[in-house]
Amino acid sequence: MLDRVMVRGRAVPPEPPRRRGATSLEPDGDGFNPLRELFAAVPWLQVGLGAVVVVLAAMVPWGASEVLTTLDRQIMAIDVRGELVGESQIELERQVGQWVGRSFFATDLAEVKQALEQRPWVQSAAVRRVWPDRLVVDIREKKPLAYWNQDQLVSRSGQLFQPGNREVAGRLPLLAGPDERVSDVIAMARTMAETLAEKGVGFAGLTLEPRGAWTLLLANGIEVSLGRDLVELRFERFMAVYQEQLAPRADEVQRIDARYTNGVAVQWKPLDESSGNKS
Template identity: 60%
Template sequence: MLETLLIRSRAVPPDPPRRRGATSLGPEKDRFGVLKAVLSAVPWLQAGMGIAILLAAGLVPWATGKVLAAMDQKIQAIDVHGDFVGDNRTAIERQAGQWIGKSYFSTDLSDIKADLEARPWVETVAVRREWPGRLEIDIREKKPLAYWTDGRLVSRTGEVFQPPNPEVAGRLPRLAGPDERIRDVIAMARTMSDNLLEHGLGFSGLSLERRGAWTLSLANGIEVVLGRDQVEKRFERFITVYENRLVSRSDEVSRVDARYTNGVAVQWKPEQVASGPKT
């Protein structure tokens, strides 16, 4: 009886206290579950690299500017290179010298190039920096091909230019015509010059009138009128007549009109006896 009583008298753990007015519904949900899921889905490595790249891209120009500013100095000397016939080296060096004392890095080389290429004789200019404070300028001068209308010059590239001293070009053929037809005149002049050379004749000049008529001048002083039509054919006819009939008396001939269908008309020099209208 006593044993039974002792067993029954053992303490039994009481139920956990409940908050007043609360009802237990099971385990409490994780309040930060959604936030953890979002954070775990973000590619933190890629995002970090992207941010680093953006920061570097923003800092590089700033850092470069700081470095260049620290290294920058004044242009101390300018060297001009080139072979000059029409232009003057001293004048070019004086013009380029206006950039001495300017910033070595911030000076725009295209400004120097444009300024020097404005000179009539200058065709191209190349400018480069030479550390620590020098500029190198290479200049190529225009090569005149012939004298053009009104005392101007035309270069081998077909550019018409008017320097203050065209006479320094020396002895050149004389071409004339409308400016918009200059390439046609040059092409015709080259063709005729080559043909004349094959027959022992020198080319002196060629003119194209606005109405389209061509007149050729030879080195021996003979003028050949070719007109507007069938110019190449008339030129060949003149060559034939010259070789067969005129070559022995070329110093007596002043002018040849090749506009006739079956021949040419020869105008002799004043002291010579005039020939018939056709030969």
């Protein structure tokens, strides 16, 4: 037996008839749209984040500048520190005083350092900022080793300098010679001074003449001519003769010439009229 089922539904109106050759102006929902496809392909989230990063990066220098401008102050004081012998605390403070009143942040510390290191006694200057309005300068002076020629000093590092008050260096040996030979003179002086000290003899100075001749000065005032050649050998010969024969009469000796092959020549001091003896 067959069951008949009737389904009722809304009547679908037929499409209106189209004129022959006419086209429809209605958009096709599934058609290709280039602009829409282009926008859909762009990763807008990444683009937005990138734009934010660029803007923030551009604002950082401006913001930092604004912060420094807000925090900046004038330098109100400069402290000068260091163990000073040749330098004057007052003169140093007077020189650095030209930076008082300048910008705390904008002041070039390298400029301050360079200006101070031009002073004869200054070996190095370390400059630092101390918030909110102060600079601190640590000075290290040159350490003099000896007097050099007539108007200079030579430091322990072999650096020549010419202060106006070299006498404050105190009692030091006197070295002399061409400026370009200063390292040679120092090396020779150190060797001789060590040998003399081992024998209990004081070292007072050493001179290198422009033509290359060496002259040793002992602490007791005796000059020793060593010449240009075989200087070390002649110095050893002088030491042997001096220790064996001349040391007991050192106060009578004025000059010793060690340029001879088999000995030395001695120049005695003039007779002391008051005692009638050589002195």
